[in-house]
Amino acid sequence: xxxxxxxxxxxxxxxxxxxxxxxxxxxxxxxxxxxxxxxxxxxxxxxxxxxxxxxxxxxxxxxxxxxxxxxxxxxxxxxxxxxxxxxxxxxxxxxxxxxxxxxxxxxxxxxxxxxxxxxxxxxxxxxxxxxxxxxxxxxxxxxxxxxxxxxxxxxxxxxxxxxxxxxxxxxxxxxxxxxxxxxxxxxxxxxxxxxxxxxxxxxxxxxxxxxxxxxxxxxxxxxxxxxxxxxxxxxxxxxxxxxxxxxxxxxxxxxxxxxxxxxxxxxxxxxxxxxxxxxxxxxxxxxxxxxxxxxxxxxxxxxxxxxxxxxxxxxxxxxxxxxxxxxxxxxxxxxxxxxxxxxxxxxxxxxx
Amino acid sequence: xxxxxxxxxxxxxxxxxxxxxxxxxxxxxxxxxxxxxxxxxxxxxxxxxxxxxxxxxxxxxxxxxxxxxxxxxxxxxxxxxxxxxxxxxxxxxxxxxxxxxxxxxxxxxxxxxxxxxxxxxxxxxxxxxxxxxxxxxxxxxxxxxxxxxxxxxxxxxxxxxxxxxxxxxxxxxxxxxxxxxxxxxxxxxxxxxxxxxxxxxxxxxxxxxxxxxxxxxxxxxxxxxxxxxxxxxxxxxxxxxxxxxxxxxxxxxxxxxxxxxxxxxxxxxxxxxxxxxxxxxxxxxxxxxxxxxxxxxxxxxxxxxxxxxxxxxxxxxxxxxxxxxxxxxxxxxxxxxxxxxxxxxxxxxxxx
Numbered sequence: 001x002x003x004x005x006x007x008x009x010x011x012x013x014x015x016x017x018x019x020x021x022x023x024x025x026x027x028x029x030x031x032x033x034x035x036x037x038x039x040x041x042x043x044x045x046x047x048x049x050x051x052x053x054x055x056x057x058x059x060x061x062x063x064x065x066x067x068x069x070x071x072x073x074x075x076x077x078x079x080x081x082x083x084x085x086x087x088x089x090x091x092x093x094x095x096x097x098x099x100x101x102x103x104x105x106x107x108x109x110x111x112x113x114x115x116x117x118x119x120x121x122x123x124x125x126x127x128x129x130x131x132x133x134x135x136x137x138x139x140x141x142x143x144x145x146x147x148x149x150x151x152x153x154x155x156x157x158x159x160x161x162x163x164x165x166x167x168x169x170x171x172x173x174x175x176x177x178x179x180x181x182x183x184x185x186x187x188x189x190x191x192x193x194x195x196x197x198x199x200x201x202x203x204x205x206x207x208x209x210x211x212x213x214x215x216x217x218x219x220x221x222x223x224x225x226x227x228x229x230x231x232x233x234x235x236x237x238x239x240x241x242x243x244x245x246x247x248x249x250x251x252x253x254x255x256x257x258x259x260x261x262x263x264x265x266x267x268x269x270x271x272x273x274x275x276x277x278x279x280x281x282x283x284x285x286x287x288x289x290x291x292x293x294x295x296x297x298x299x300x301x302x303x304x305x306x307x308x309x310x311x312x313x314x315x316x317x318x319x320x321x322x323x324x325x326x327x328x329x330x331x332x333x334x335x336x337x338x339x340x341x342x343x344x345x346x347x348x349x350x351x352x
Numbered sequence: 353x354x355x356x357x358x359x360x361x362x363x364x365x366x367x368x369x370x371x372x373x374x375x376x377x378x379x380x381x382x383x384x385x386x387x388x389x390x391x392x393x394x395x396x397x398x399x400x401x402x403x404x405x406x407x408x409x410x411x412x413x414x415x416x417x418x419x420x421x422x423x424x425x426x427x428x429x430x431x432x433x434x435x436x437x438x439x440x441x442x443x444x445x446x447x448x449x450x451x452x453x454x455x456x457x458x459x460x461x462x463x464x465x466x467x468x469x470x471x472x473x474x475x476x477x478x479x480x481x482x483x484x485x486x487x488x489x490x491x492x493x494x495x496x497x498x499x500x501x502x503x504x505x506x507x508x509x510x511x512x513x514x515x516x517x518x519x520x521x522x523x524x525x526x527x528x529x530x531x532x533x534x535x536x537x538x539x540x541x542x543x544x545x546x547x548x549x550x551x552x553x554x555x556x557x558x559x560x561x562x563x564x565x566x567x568x569x570x571x572x573x574x575x576x577x578x579x580x581x582x583x584x585x586x587x588x589x590x591x592x593x594x595x596x597x598x599x600x601x602x603x604x605x606x607x608x609x610x611x612x613x614x615x616x617x618x619x620x621x622x623x624x625x626x627x628x629x630x631x632x633x634x635x636x637x638x639x640x641x642x643x644x645x646x647x648x649x650x651x652x653x654x655x656x657x658x659x660x661x662x663x664x665x666x667x668x669x670x671x672x673x674x675x676x677x678x679x680x681x682x683x684x685x686x687x688x689x690x691x692x693x694x695x696x697x698x699x700x701x702x703x704x
Contacts, residue, residue, distance in 0.1 A: 025697020029590025029636075032697050049420075053603070054525050055448035055586060056421035058518055063415055068401075069408035070460035070513055074498045096407035108422035110511040112464070142513075146426045148702060152506040159462040161422055161494075161513030166410055173406050234407060238381025251405070284381075345377020345384050350500060 022117040027147030040123055041143055044130040045109075049141040057141040059106055062165050067102035069093055070161040076350045078125060078155055081195045082210030085158055086128030088286060088352055091215045093162040094136045095235045098217035099289065101172045101224060102164030107133065108142040109160050114153035125156065136215040138162070170224070176231040177252035179322035182298035184291045186219060186305055187212070187313040189241055190269040193283035193348050197276065207268045214287030219310045223291060223301050230301065232292035237352055239343050240282040244290055245328045246342040255324035258340065261333045262317045281330075282343050284351045292320060374469040379499030392475055393495055396482040397461075401493040409493040411458055414517050419454035421445055422513040428702045430477060430507055433547045434562030437510055438480030440638060440704055443567045445514040446488045447587045450569035451641065453524045453576060454516030459485065460494040461512050466505035477508065488567035490514070522576070528583040529604035531674035534650035536643045538571060538657055539564070539665040541593055542621040545635035545700050549628065561620050566639030571662045575643060575653050582653065584644035589704055591695050592634040596642055597680045598694040607676035610692065613685045614669045633682075634695050636703045644672060 025032040042050065049057035073089045090107065097104040109129065113122065133140050191212040198207050216235060223230055232252070236244040241263075245256045265273075265280045273280050287310060293301045298316055305311035318330070328340040377384040394402065401409035425441045442459065449456040461481065465474065485492050543564040550561060568587060575582055584604070588596040593615075597608045617625075617632045625632050639662060645653045650668055657663035670682070680692040 023697070024701045027590075028695065028698025028701070029595050030695035030697050033590075034694070052525055053599070055451040056419040056454060056514070056516070058417050058419050058452060058454075061413065061418050065410050066413050066515075067408040067410050068458055068460055068515060069494045070462045070511070071496045072462040072464050072498045072511060074464060074500050099407040100410060102408060102410075106420055108420055108513045110422045110424040110462075110513075112424050112426060112509055112511075142421045144423045144511075146424045146509075146702075148426050148506060148509075151503070154500060154504040157464055157498075157500075157509065159422070159424060159464075159496075159511035159513075161460045161462075161511075162408070163418075163420060163515065164408070173404055238379075238385075243381050247405070342386070343380065343382035345375070345382050346380025349376045349380070350498075 020119050022113045022115055022119065022147055024115055024147050024149065026113065027145055033145065036145060040126060044126045045140040047139045047141065049139065059141055064168060065166040067097050067100050067164045067166050069096040070159065071096060072157060072159040073352060074157050074350050075196060075352050076154065077199060078121065080199050080211060083213040084125050084128050085156060086125040087132045087213050089158040089160045090129050090132035090136060091213055091286065092352060093160040094138060094215045094217055097162045097164035098220040099233045099235055100166065101170040102166045104136060104138045104162055104164040104217050106163045107138050107140045107160050109140050109158060110144045112153055112157040113145065113147045114155050115147055115150040117155050122156065136217060172230065172233055174232055174248045174251035177248050177254050177292040177320050178231060179254055179320055180295040181231055181292045181320040182295050182316050183256060183258065183318040184293055184298060184302055184305065184314060184316050185241065186289045186311045188264045188266045188269065189285060189288065190265060190273060190280035190283035192286040193351050194269045194272045196351055197348055207272055209266065209268050212285055212287035214310055216287065216289050216310065219305065219308045220289060222304050222308050226297055226301050226304060229294045229297035230291050231294065233289055235289050237284050237286060238346060240284055241290060242281045242340050243342055248292060249328050250326045253325045255321035256318060256328040257321050258318035258330035260330045262315050264313045264315050278347050281340060282347055286352065372471050374465045374467055374471065374499055376467055376499050376501065378465065379497055385497065388497060392478060396478045397492040399491045399493065401491065411493055416520060417518040419449050419452050419516045419518050421448040422511065423448060424509060424511040425704060426509050426702050427548060427704050428506065429551060430473065432551050432563060435565040436477050436480050437508060438477035439484045439565045441510040441512045442481050442484035442488060443565055443638065444704060445512040446490060446567045446569055449514045449516035450572040451585045451587055452518065453522040454518045456488060456490045456514055456516040456569050458515045459490050459492045459512050461492050461510060462496045464505055464509040465497065465499045466507050467499055467502040469507050474508065488569060524582065524585055526584055526600045526603035529600050529606050529644040529672050530583060531606055531672050532647040533583055533644045533672040534647050534668050535608060535610065535670040536645055536650060536654055536657065536666060536668050537593065538641045538663045540616045540618045540621065541637060541640065542617060542625060542632040542635035544638040545703050546621045546624045548703055549700055561618065564637055564639035566662055568639065568641050568662065571657065571660045572641060574656050574660050578649055578653050578656065581646045581649035582643050583646065585641055587641050589636050589638060590698060592636055593642060594633045594692050595694055597692065600644060601680050602678045605677045607673035608670060608680040609673050610670035610682040612682045614667050616665045616667050630699050633692060634699055638704065
């Protein structure tokens with residue numbers, strides 16, 4: 001059969017409209033931009049606000065205080081075990097809203113595409129975003145697409161911004177931790193970072209670890225039911241639990257003492273971290289929350305967390321102290337105490 | 353003096369903290385990220401919501417409908433005659449809100465930095481953003497910074513998302529144009545595109561043309577005072593007036609007939625466009641608006657526009673017709689009629 005022409009294997013870069021990759025014109029605001037929006041973005045994200053296609057979308061918000069947040073996503077590779085940049089972009093922003101006690105409602109999405117990006121890969125990511133948005137109950141109501149020349153970007157960067165409403169009277173913030181509070185984490189640490197590293201070009205190890213990427217608004221709402229018990233909620237993404245607790249310790253002028261033996265880490269993640277010289281406390285998570293909770297009500301919060309699918313491996317891992325304000329430390333399994341400083345940079349660049 | 357050591361001219365790349373360029377660690381969520389935020393972003397954007405430094409910012413919104421929008425900015429070069437990516441990023445999003453009749457209130461800002469970017473250039477752009485925000489009366493309440501490796505970005509990309517409130521009862525949208533309406537533009541076309549092109553590497557012409565980059569919410573509010581007269585407002589950015597009018601013609605199922613002789617174009621912009629083979633109707637503007645206005649009240653709207661500093665060269669340039677729905681045409685100075693199609697892509701990539 002080697003002498004047979006296989007027309008289905010033959011592709012022609014012209015006409016441009018059927019070219020399977022992004023070209024500069026897709027970011028030009030003309031016919032190609034319009035086709036990309038109408039054939040790819042609109043069908044995936046469809047909702048009345050977006051379909052208006054004006055310069056901005058007009059939506060209704062329930063009365064009350066509003067939470068706003070933004071995050072850009074530059075993870076490499078774009079698809080990894082357990083997810084893609086698409087789910088990250090939706091869940092990351094949903095989680096930032098949820099961590100300040102807001103009910104996430106609307107997202108905006110900005111895409112920076114590199115010339116040459118495969119349209120099929122873009123379509124996959126956009127479909128994953130749409131699914132994540134549906135599953136988190138948020139609508140993507142405004143979007144923007146820019147294209148940069150080949151070699152001036154890296155495939156695909158996504159920015160999402162989010163809007164949510166905050167219940168009256170609810171105040172959560174990094175400065176609300178008090179001595180005697182307990183530190184609860186909702187599950188194993190380091191899964192996302194290790195899942196991404198396991199497939200990054202040049203690294204020669206493989207695990208079955210999946211990213212923990214998930215929307216945490218349901219779990220957050222669940223523990224906020226324990227009225228007034230939760231003082232601080234954060235999702236330990238870049239810089240891991242170490243960065244998050246250091247920020248809380250400084251903002252609240254308290255100390256944090258962790259029990260290393262109580263911190264849940266998957267054995268495969270532990271092994272990968274040892275191989276790579278990483279500290280699981282510094283590795284990024286994308287579906288975990290840390291809650292600083294009034295000491296006496298920590299058991300009740302823990303029970304509620306464990307009853308939620310995203311909190312089954314939740315654990316009390318330490319407590320807030322009046323001494324050593326601004327510092328985080330851990331009692332090791334050997335009984336020694338080690339400092340957990342704010343990391344200088346990032347052990348794993350482009351993890352989200 | 354050649355034998356004297358000039359210590360002020362001597363620089364050492366270590367310690368890293370004094371290195372004058374962005375390193376990957378600035379995006380890591382650790383100490384370097386914190387320093388960048390505390391020394392560069394916070395002092396420029398300072399406001400109570402941002403200083404909380406939580407995952408999201410909580411703000412108050414007046415009751416009513418809310419407009420949401422987002423735009424990413426990838427303009428090259430980062431600084432050009434009359435502005436920089438900083439002013440563009442603020443004014444572009446302020447304008448998208450203003451064009452749907454919203455009062456702009458809050459912005460978020462996401463930065464994607466390329467390793468090696470000069471900190472002084474970033475500081476300049478951030479300072480310009482802060483000034484643009486102050487002058488437009490908006491607060492930048494949430495931000496995010498990511499860093500990508502050298503060669504995987506292009507210096508600096510900025511995404512802004514914006515939130516504004518819309519007056520009760522006000523409905524502006526691309527589908528509200530009616531036959532008999534007049535087309536008014538607020539000033540000369542093409543200034544931004546030509547200003548950016550005039551300094552782009554490889555092009556050998558120079559003009560004194562400045563970008564028209566400006567926040568249009570004041571001008572928009574002014575013409576909305578003529579109660580119910582304005583049916584559609586848009587800012588003709590990428591794709592220029594041609595793209596904007598084609599979108600309106602399609603969405604409203606009407607025709608548009610322009611008078612070429614009535615369209616204000618600066619003679620230097622006209623000359624540059626002829627040299628480069630560009631159509632000023634397709635070149636991006638960053639401080640102009642096009643309003644589709646009820647015919648009988650167009651003179652009143654025009655007068656108000658001309659009384660505003662950003663509308664001094666406003667002109668009625670055409671009208672909405674019932675015939676040729678979906679099509680835009682222009683009567684040339686010679687009396688012929690030429691079609692003004694939706695551009696396919698962009699004549700000038702990375703103009704905003």
